[in-house]
Every structure is written in structure tokens, then in C-alpha cells.
Amino acid sequence: MNLGSIARDGAKRFPEREAVRLGTRVLSYADLDEQTARFAALLRERGMRPGDRVGVMLPNVVEFPLAYYAILRAGGIVVPMNVLLKRREIGFYLRDSGAEVLLAWHGFEAEARAGAEDARAELIPVEPADLADSLAGVPPMADVAEVGDDDTAVILYTSGTTGKPKGAELTHRSVLRNSEVVAMTATDVREGDVILGALPLFHIFGQTVGMNASLAAGATLVLLPKFDPEATLAAIEANRMTHFYGVPTMFGALLHYPGRERYDTSTLRICVTGGASMPVEVLHGFERAFSCEVLEGYGLSETSPVVTTNHAGRERRAGSVGTPIDGVEVRVVDDGDQPLPAGEVGEIVVRGHNVMKGYWRRPEATARAIRGGWFHTGDLGRTDQDGYFYIVDRKKELIIRGGYNVYPREVEEVLYEHPQIREAAVIGIPDEQWGEEIGAAVVLHEGERLEAKEVSSYVKERIAAYKYPRIVWFVDELPKGPTGKILKREIEWPDSAARLAEPSRQDLATRDRTADLRGER
Template identity: 35%
Template sequence: MESKTWHQFYPKGVPCQIDCSNLSSKALFNQCVNRSPDRVYLVQENLSLTYGKVNWMARKLAGALIKLGYQKGNRIAVVSSNNPQFVVAVQACFKLGAVIVPVNPRYTQRELGYIFSDSGADTVFVIDKALDSVKALMESGMTSIRNVIVINNEDLTQINYQNDNILNFDDAVNMGDDIEPDLSIAPEDLALLQYTGGTTGLPKGCMHTNLSIEVMARIACAWFSPALTNGYFITLCALPLYHSFGFNTNILLNLIAGGTIILLEKPKSAIILKAIQHFQPNFFQAVPAMLFDLLQHPDIKTTDMTCLKALVSAGSSLPLKVKQTFEKVTGCEVFELYGLTEASVSGTPFKGKYKQGSVGVPFPGTEVKIVDLKSGSKELKPGEEGELIVKGIQLMSGYWNNPEETKLVLREGWLYTGDIATQDTEGYIRVIDRKKDMVISSGFNVYCREIEEVLYNHERIKEVCTIGIPDDKRGEAIKVFIVLKEKENINEREIIDYCRNNLVSYKIPQEVEFIDIIPKTMVGKPDRKRLKNMQCMNSII
């Protein structure tokens, strides 16, 4: 890759290209274990586990999965909040060459069923709170689930289950042998299915290989390391590990860095501030809504946050005032990142030039173009608005079992992000809007069509259209416009309660407006732009 104008802004020590070892994720973790077996790897409240201990648990768990019938390439879902068992399960999967499918434990049974059916997962690690839904799906015969391993997060005592296919996590570890699985794992082997949404509104599995995982891990380690003048990474993980942002900046980062991960189950401000005070992390990742809440919490004035050397914000635009206030309180620089589940793309360089509203410059080994919206083939001049496309080894290899959607976004090695952006003469990227019908709320991708499909199942609703509206805390909130069937009546609270029974919490609308007609485009599609303009005018009035 030729030298790029933005390389001049890279901090000292950050390479322009990423050198790959072509090692599997299993081998990268084993290197960390061999280097520092007694270093603490995972911390949650009063529990600490070293690299050596986690490696022992992961080996035994991998052995148990083999005894349960595991075959190389099988998909294994992890339906859990942040806890050590999540990470142990991931490392066990890496050792087996299994394909990890992280899943939000707050999903409804309908949402879980779709992910399980689409991925073909046959084994599920599940937190106890979500067990009933997973058990019902297994017994329904509508998925491929054969084995369920329960992460008993509320009570660590062993539980006896009547169903032979449901095991307690500790029992599963105990049934395995302490032997490194003798399985050949190639760089191009699939290792991770991270689900995201798309133009169809249904989640799609982004396929990441061992090679793309290594590159994402090396990019993260190289980009953030300049902030640490000495010592190793101690990451505060308040973001959910089932989300690509939390997964990449904690589990993947430390495949290379070999640092410590402090796990928080809930991203509440009081819990985060207490953890900062007690555990003294030097690296913290957050979405803007979390930073907004932290700055409003009274304990921030008495919490010593000088231990933090780098703070990463992504998921939605970070208001300048929030950035400046947090840097003043902590004394550490706030990085802003831009990426998708499909690929890591760009970030603001440490101690480098900062441009308000920009998501920084492309990461090492990453090529970026802005192309015309009509054909997607004409590269535009600096400053011109077009679609952002990306090329790099960290890109996903495609969408699982979805060649049609893959062809839409992967063309001649370039990922078409669907985001409208500009790039200036120095390489700085500014994301302006999204082509996709998508709302980013508190860092989560929320797809309008999924919400609409749920609401169209309501017997009193005739038409519905969803938009995102500005929200100081979440970045964007969800609003639905509804046309009721003739002579039907329902109120806003009933709509929200209906959504709550069918959607995870961050997909639930914050506002509901009943209207007589949904405006349409010339081809008869709901006109979201007109609805957004209506919303904008109403907010001004």
C-alpha cells in the first residue's frame, strides 16, 4: 500500500501497514498465556482469573464440547451479559476452530429464534435469565440446538437439570480433559459471526475469519498503545461483549496486548465510577450516551479518574462539549472511532490533529474512497459528498448464507458502507448521513423495518413508519408514526408495551405519533424524509 497523506498524523510507533503473523486466534491467546501465565486476565467484582487459569478452563471446556459432539466449523452461540464465563467460552471456541455467534441476552424468543435458525448454531451458552427462551426453542425443534450450557450468573452453585442436553457451565468444564485440542486452524477459517442489520431489516451474520480477527486486534493495539507510556492495558469493559465494539476493544485487543479486562455486567454510571476508583483501569470504551450519564452523576466530582490514559467513543457522534468536559475531568484524551460490524475503519490519532465533527483518519492498512451515490464507481474529489467505501484485510468475508446482500456491499474487494461522507485533503473523514434506513441509538443499530414488521402484526394498526430523532443522551431516539384501522383506538402506552413484549429494550420507540396518512414517495414507499422534516418543523415550533 502506497504512502497516504493521512499517515503524517499517525502517532510515533503506529505503523502505516499491519504485519500479520497468520496465526489463529487460538495461537494468539496461547502466546499471551505463555508470556504471562500469572497475569490477571479477567476481573469481575471480587473474582480474578489469570491467563493460566482461563487457559485451563478453556481447554477443559473445549474438551467437553468435543464429548458433546462438536465438529470443526460448528456454530456456537454465546447468549450472555458480561462475565468471565463469556470470555472462557470464546477462548474455548477459538481452541476448537468453532464459529462464535455472540447474541444479546435481552432478545425476545422471536429474535433469538431467528439468529439460531439463520446461523445453524447447535450449541448455546446462555445466561440463566434467558434460559427459558432458549430451552423453549430447543424443545420446539425449529432450530438446530442440541446442547445448552447455562451460565448461572445469579447463583454460582451448581444446578441439576432434568434435561440431559442442558448442562451447568461448571459441570461442562469439569467433564472436559485438560488437553489442548489437536485441531488444525487456518487463517482463512471462519471464526466469528457478528450479527447486524441491513436493507432487508433482518439481522445478517458478518463473517470474520481468523485473519480478519488478527488484523482488527493488531489495529486496535497499535492505535491505542501510544496512550500508554508504560505498563500494559487494563481495560474497563462496560460495553456489552456481544456487541462488536465491546468484543473488539476488549477480547480482540487483548489477543495481542495480553492485558487485563475488568468486566462490568451493567453500564450504570455509579458502577462504572466505582470500578474506576477501585480497579484503576487505563483504557475505557463507551458510547456517547454513557459519557453523557457519567458527567451528570454526582460522584464524578469525587472520583479520581487520572488513572485513565485513553478513552474511546464510538457508536454515534460525540458532542464537542461532552468530549472537552470529559478530557478536563480525566486528563486523558478521548479517541473517536468509526467502524461497522463489517470492518474497523478510522479513528482520531492520539495527540494528533483534531477536527470537530470528524471521525479521524483511516486505520493502518486501510484504504478509503468517497464515490458517487448513483453508480458507486466514480471517485469524488476531497470535500465532495458521496458513499464511503473501504478496503482492508480486516473486512468481513461476506454475510452468512446471504450472497445477494454480500454482492450489494462487497464489490471488487471494496466494502460499500452505505454511509454518506466526505474526506478532506488531509484524509480526515466526516460522516454526514446514512443511506440505510437505520437508527443508531446508544451505539446500537436499530433497523426501522424490523420495528415496523412487529407493529404490522398488531391487529389495530393499518400503517406504520419509523424514523430516528435527535436525542442528547442516545444520539438518536426512535419514533413511530402510526395510522390506525378505521374505528380502532389505542394509546401510546399500549403501543410501547406491545413493542416491549416483542423487541429488545433499545429498539422500543421513545415516541409514538398517530396520524391520518403516512406520506409516500412517487413509487409508493413511506417517505421517511418528509416525516423527518415534519418532526423537525414541530420541534422548532
């Protein structure tokens, strides 16, 4: 089935129901169907052929779902792009994907036009009034293009933390099945529910779990162009939201927003967090404050995205990302790809309908990522005896201090328990003596004061001595991506950040043991 048929099928089932809302602007399911059919016809008139890639550089506005489903209905492939990209990045995405057309929001036209020119692609500025006039003069496309289940629907570029971004090829089946399974078995989205679309739709979390799953289930998607705690609380009250989806920093911002009690959020039933590990203290605090169920899940761009989740109405385990969704297998394996028993830490690998076809035009990268039929995530995790999964950390973020593995998330969980700390990120800092030293960048609640030694001592009292941060510094805010996810690769430690403790006896013993193992003594 063509992923773009979501709009057509919704119109058949509940034509008059609200599909998308932004402020006072509302599209019913019948409106969504008609306008995407006209948009698809317009693209065909402009020369788009089945299989063509089309860049979409739009914020959370009504025009995003219109463009998205129109491209798919016409048989094209959507290439979602962050609206904050600059000329060089835009040019790379267009050239790499081979997209010859870019649909870009008029507010970002300057950078988009420059990038399109560099890639010799056509720019189509998207402005609501102009687009409405153009669509009015085009007869709607009568059909939905026939595609194979395994044909590419979306090329979603990864963040590129290890080099240039790679385009994950997501198929019509992988995205549609992921959307339907999540809505039916995980988030309990029902006809008539109201979902807040605060996550960027160009990101796979907002795209699949927010937009596609909501519209496939007959819910109303209320768009918020930019996340802001006060605007979000006001939107929940005004629209009587039943579902809120976000990354952990969004939950923290809502929980700690001064005066949140003024807003009526009693209609919230289900909240879903993903994109990064949710500190247990934030999860429990949010549930107490908002009297709703918070479900933590796990996924990646390459898996459409959902792999595991805690399910609505079933047992949830704080700190766990739940169990695999229907039709998906998950394992924890060692470096030889052999399955590990419950409790042991290894790499998480995935097999199922949600896994990408591969990286666009990168067969070698695809072969490295998908081995023996299993997608290797690069994430470290473990399971318990009941099959619940726990993410320990990114494989590449593992800190090895004096020969001992330190998982940043474990240290961050302790930091988040401190009543004066609002946010924290733990990273490895190169160190001549230990290989890596543990550093912590800390954001305090407004008006609070702490000394670095106090933070270090607080953690030292609660976990093994080799794990606590010896280097602590305070920042006003942590660098974040478009979804609000903390970007550890952009964290810099100041030259003034000094070691807070001399090596302890245990430290020296660890160093000596490590030297013995390496044959250095």
C-alpha cells in the first residue's frame, strides 16, 4: 500500500472529522484528501515522475502533511530536511539524494534557493496563500500511484555524528506498518483523540508516531510550529489534548515551567518519550504532576523509527524502553554477534518490518549496518528476565576510564536525582593517565547555586568510585538538536575545568591493574 493513501483512506472513513489543525486553520479528512490530490497533480504537471526524489523543507505547518502525502500519491520519494539547514547542507542533501525539486517554506527561502542553485535543483517556495491559489486551478489526481511494498517512500538523513549524513531508505511498508502498530498496540490512539504535534515533522519520531500514526487512526493532529513550554501548556488546555509526544528535555521543560498549575491539562491520557534516555526522576515527576501515563520507547531513523516501547495499559518499568513492538525481533549480542543472556550488556540488533532497505547509494555502509539479516544499532543495552529492554548508552559514547567501562547514562541518572540540577550531560574527556576522564556539564534550576565539588561528591556517594565525575562545570544551557535532544558531540569543556579530586587508593589500584594487564609494568 502507498503510504500516501493515509489521506484518501481517512476521507473515506470519517470525511468531516478534523484531521489537522494549526491555530484557527483546520483541515477535515476530506479537505486533506482533496488538497493532497490536487498537490500531487500539480507536481505531476511540473514534471515530477514516479521514483523522483523531492526535498521537503517545511516547519510544522499544514503544508507539511499536504506536501508529504502529495509526493507519495504521485509516486515520488520524500526527502525531509531540517528547516534550519544552511546553503552548504541543503546542497549536499539535494545532490546526494538526486532530488531535482525542493519545496521550501517561504521564510527560509534565501538559504534554500542558494542550496538549490548549487545542486541545480528547482526551488518551489511554499507560501499558504500562493499555494492555495495554485491548487485551486488544478484538477485533483484521480488515483494513488501504485508502488511496491518495498519501494522507497522516504529518504531520511541521519545526523552524521561519524561523518557525512547518510540517507536511510524507508519503504512504504516499513513506515506504514510502524505507524499502524504504534497507534494500535502501543500508544492507544483512538478515533477522535487529539495529538499535539510539537515534534518536528521532518524528524522520524514526529513524522511516524505523531503525523502518520495519528492520521491513520482517525485522530486530530494539532500542530505547534515551535516547542515552547507555555505555548504547549496553553495548546493542551485549549485543544483538550489526549496525547503528547516529546523528547526528555521537553518533558523536563514542562515539568519545571513556573505556573504550569494554571493550565488545565487533565485531558492528557498518554505521553510518549523517545529520541534519548528519559531520566527516571523526570518520568516519575511528570506522571505525578500531570496525572497521565508516560511511555518510554526506543527507535532510530533506520527503523522507521519504533523498535520497543512500554505499552499503554500494560506493566511499565521505569528506566526500561519496554518490549519489542509486534512483528519486530530484538537481541543483545556480543562483539561476535552471539546472543547474550539477560542482564549482560551488549549491542542491540533489530530484525523486522521496520528496518530500512539500506543507506541510499552506500552499499558498503549498508553491509556494515545490516549483517546476517540484523540491523546493528550501535547502542548498548541489556534485557531483564521478562524481556524488557534497557538502553545503557551509545556504543560510541561509552567512556573507558582506566580499563573500566563507564556508561554516561548511569551517571546522568544520579545527577538528575539532585534537587538543584535541572539537566546534565556526561562525556569522556581525553586524559593522559586514565585514557578518558569523566566530565559532567550541569544546568542548575533558576536561582540555585552549587559548587563543582558538591556535585562530584553527591555522585561519588551513590555509585562506584571509578564512575563519578572528576571534572564538573556549569552551563546556562546544553546544546540541543531540532527535537530538543542533547547533542553531546557539541559540548565543550572550559579550560578552567580542573580535576576535583586527587587519585584515590582505588584509582591507583585500578591504574596498576590496568598497567599489569597491558604489560606496562
